[in-house]
Structures are given as C-alpha cells and as structure tokens.
Amino acid sequence: MKPFGLAEPASLKDAIAMIGDADSGVRPIAGGSALMLMMKPGILQPETLVSLRGIEPRYSSIETAGDGGLFIGAMTTLRRMELSADVARHAPVVTQALRRLSNVRVRNIATLGGHLAHGDPHLDLPPVLIALRAKVHIAGRDGERQIDVEDLFRSYLETSLDSGELITGVTVPAQGNRKSAYIKHTTRSADDWPALGLAVSFSLDGDVLRDVRAAIGAATDIPQRLKSVETALEGKRAADALQGAGDAAAAEAQVHSDARGSAAYKRELIRVFTGRVIRKAMESAAGGTI
Ligand SMILES: Cc1cc2nc3c(=O)[nH]c(=O)nc-3n(C[C@H](O)[C@H](O)[C@H](O)COP(=O)(O)OP(=O)(O)OC[C@H]3O[C@@H](n4cnc5c(N)ncnc54)[C@H](O)[C@@H]3O)c2cc1C
Structure with missing residues (x-):
C-alpha cells in the first residue's frame, strides 16, 4: 500500500477544514473497513487520511427524542447500534438487519457514516433507512444540510456528497405504530x-x-x-x-x-x-x- 499521512482532528470543524476537494488527495476515514480494502490494491491512493475518531462525542452517540425519533451520530459503530436498547425499541427493524450484517468483527469497527458514504449498493442498511424515511445530516464548509437517504446514492460507489462534505448523522423519525x-x-x-x-x-x-x-x-x-x-x-x-x-x-x-x-x-x-x-x-x- 502506498504510504499516507494521518491527521487526527479533535472537532468536526477541523476535520472539514482538512478535507479539501475531491482531487486533493485527502480523504476521511471512519472505521476503515471499506476504505482499507480499496487502498490495499491501489484503487484509492490518498496522500492523507483524516480520521474522524476524535471528533466530538455527539457524533458517536444515539439520542432519542420525546416522540421516539432517533438521531444516530455518523461515528456510531454498527455494533453499538445493534446493541442499543433505544434502537431496538424505536426502530427494531434496524436491530434485526444489523444482526445479519457481516460479522461482529466488521460491526465493531464499521460506522454508520462510513457505511452510507461508501455508496456500495449491496449494503444492508440503506433500504431499511429509506423505508423508515430516515434523513442524512451532512456538514461542509458552506454549512449543514439534510437529505432523504434515497437521495444520497447517485451510482455505483458514488454519492451526492459534495467535495469536503461529511456525513454527521442520521435521523430516523418516530415510527409510532408503523x-x-x-x-x-x-x-x-x-x-x-x-x-x-x-x-x-x-x-x-x-x-x-x-x-x-x-x-x-x-x-x-x-x-x-x-x-x-x-x-x-x-x-x-x-x-x-x-x-x-x-x-x-x-x-x-x-x-x-x-x-x-x-x-x-x-x-x-x-x-x-x-x-x-x-x-x-x-x-x-x-x-x-x-
Ligand atoms: C469482510 C466484510 C464484509 C462485509 N459484509 C457486509 C454485509 O454483509 N452487509 C453490509 O451492509 N455491509 C458489509 N460490509 C461493509 C461494511 O458495512 C462497510 O465496510 C462499513 O460500513 C464501512 O464503514 P467504515 O466506518 O469502516 O467506513 P470507512 O471504510 O472508514 O469509509 C468508507 C468510505 O466512506 C468515507 N467516509 C467515512 N466516514 C465518512 C463520513 N462521516 N462522511 C463522509 N465520508 C465518510 C471514506 O472516505 C470512504 O470513502 C462488509 C465489509 C467487510 C470488510
């Protein structure tokens, strides 16, 4: 694998500042489970990786609104989602999908943000989140925006994230009796x-x-x-x-x-x-x- 630098910002703002345009050679890394598989054979050869592991704890947390809606931070691991009592209570179909998503080793490191940003059509969570009407939270140098999960995917491994934008989380609206x-x-x-x-x-x-x-x-x-x-x-x-x-x-x-x-x-x-x-x-x- 081509040698690369590693930056470890302590805030989302700093991470966004470090990630430049698509051709800048700088790329975010979350769990690394998908990215490393693309770097080892040389499909991607970034010069610098910006690790999102040190950004604010909110982006690794699961918050529940009074009505049962969920905010799941982008850096939340799939394993943490799988074991979350709040997810099991308010969106049990997500828990069910996670139990058969690869194996526990992958779920321990893979994050929700990396899962969605990877843009592979074979991923398990996108259809589930689309059916639940979930929204993706995105932040970049020009501010924040939210889009429906189905609007994130453009084509094979290609998303509608602009250069320098990061996924910060996903909201799953309250499901009530659905x-x-x-x-x-x-x-x-x-x-x-x-x-x-x-x-x-x-x-x-x-x-x-x-x-x-x-x-x-x-x-x-x-x-x-x-x-x-x-x-x-x-x-x-x-x-x-x-x-x-x-x-x-x-x-x-x-x-x-x-x-x-x-x-x-x-x-x-x-x-x-x-x-x-x-x-x-x-x-x-x-x-x-x-
Ligand atoms: C052996 C194996 C088996 C698997 N089997 C399955 C399966 O059965 N079902 C399934 O659904 N998935 C499966 N996966 C895929 C797995 O779900 C993804 O690899 C994982 O979710 C990616 O998350 P990550 O945090 O490791 O992302 P990373 O590898 O860190 O990043 C993936 C991509 O997203 C970008 N990125 C990361 N975080 C962000 C962010 N917050 N904002 C913007 N861009 C970001 C990175 O630059 C990179 O391009 C498997 C993976 C492996 C290795």
Whole structure:
C-alpha cells in the first residue's frame, strides 16, 4: 500500500477544514473497513487520511427524542447500534438487519457514516433507512444540510456528497405504530453480502395498508424506493395485493447479473420476497421486527 499521512482532528470543524476537494488527495476515514480494502490494491491512493475518531462525542452517540425519533451520530459503530436498547425499541427493524450484517468483527469497527458514504449498493442498511424515511445530516464548509437517504446514492460507489462534505448523522423519525420489516437474501452464508435486500414500512388502518414505503438494495445499481410497490399496496388489504406488489417490484427494479446470480434469478427473488417482506411486516410488532 502506498504510504499516507494521518491527521487526527479533535472537532468536526477541523476535520472539514482538512478535507479539501475531491482531487486533493485527502480523504476521511471512519472505521476503515471499506476504505482499507480499496487502498490495499491501489484503487484509492490518498496522500492523507483524516480520521474522524476524535471528533466530538455527539457524533458517536444515539439520542432519542420525546416522540421516539432517533438521531444516530455518523461515528456510531454498527455494533453499538445493534446493541442499543433505544434502537431496538424505536426502530427494531434496524436491530434485526444489523444482526445479519457481516460479522461482529466488521460491526465493531464499521460506522454508520462510513457505511452510507461508501455508496456500495449491496449494503444492508440503506433500504431499511429509506423505508423508515430516515434523513442524512451532512456538514461542509458552506454549512449543514439534510437529505432523504434515497437521495444520497447517485451510482455505483458514488454519492451526492459534495467535495469536503461529511456525513454527521442520521435521523430516523418516530415510527409510532408503523409496521416494518427487512428481508436479506444471500446466495452464500447467512451473513454474507445480500443478493437482494427488501424493506417495507406502512401504517395499518384496520387491515388496509396506508402510507407505504418500499425500498430495494443489492440487486439494483443503487438502493432505491420501489414506488410501484408503494402504489400497488396503498389503500389495499395485504392479502389482496401481495401478488400485484411482487409483479410490480419485479417489473420496476433494474437488475443485473453478477456473482450472486443472473438478472432473471434476481427478478424472481424480487417477485417472491416482496410478498414475504410484506407478510413479515404484518406479523411484526409496531415499529418493525426483531
Ligand atoms: C469482510 C466484510 C464484509 C462485509 N459484509 C457486509 C454485509 O454483509 N452487509 C453490509 O451492509 N455491509 C458489509 N460490509 C461493509 C461494511 O458495512 C462497510 O465496510 C462499513 O460500513 C464501512 O464503514 P467504515 O466506518 O469502516 O467506513 P470507512 O471504510 O472508514 O469509509 C468508507 C468510505 O466512506 C468515507 N467516509 C467515512 N466516514 C465518512 C463520513 N462521516 N462522511 C463522509 N465520508 C465518510 C471514506 O472516505 C470512504 O470513502 C462488509 C465489509 C467487510 C470488510
């Protein structure tokens, strides 16, 4: 690996000041689990890494609002999220997804901010966070902004972060009595990268689905909403709409063949697992499944 310098700022403000334009050769590092894999073969060759480990503790913490909404700092490790009683109480579908995300060694060092900024479409949390209507907090030299999680992803490994911007955290709005679920389908071991990730969230009005959010990851170029599924389910009884939702998802998702299966195979997975994830959410406690 090419030698590099390491800067360890003690504040977010200093970190932002150190990170220049995209071609400056300076790059942030959080857990390093994804970055190091790209530096070892020389795909990325930064001259300086700016470690975010020393920035203010707020960015490694999980805060709960009175209504059950969550703020999760960007430097919070995935393991800390997995073990958080607040996350389990207010967004149990996140806890459930984390338990099968890689292994505990990776979860111990990987952070939420690095997870999202990496921009790999195969990540587990983006579809879950999209279904929960979460927002990404971003800070840069020009100030702070918030965007919906689905607006973070532009293309393979490319995000909408501007040069010098950092993710500072994620807010998950209060879920109330909404039901949510995530299904990860792997073609190798259970905790492998998913071949397909599907998440849904909705309210129930009697047995009618309302305010539906559906999202897909892994099988598509970027994690994204499945708007045709949302439309197919909205205002319907789940039992009447499962087939149509699966067909709509398989038709909408732009899938490609890769090492985890052919496009035709993944399309069939999407058709079948769309019904399953909706059923799983129907059976879940309010806020999701553990
Ligand atoms: C063996 C292995 C198996 C894995 N399996 C899975 C899996 O099954 N499912 C899954 O979802 N994921 C999986 N992962 C991926 C893992 O989730 C990511 O590597 C991890 O979340 C990245 O977080 P990090 O803190 O280590 O990021 P880093 O490696 O430190 O950074 C990743 C990228 O984000 C940038 N960055 C970091 N923090 C910020 C920030 N706050 N703001 C802006 N940019 C930032 C860095 O410059 C870099 O480009 C696996 C990883 C490994 C190594």
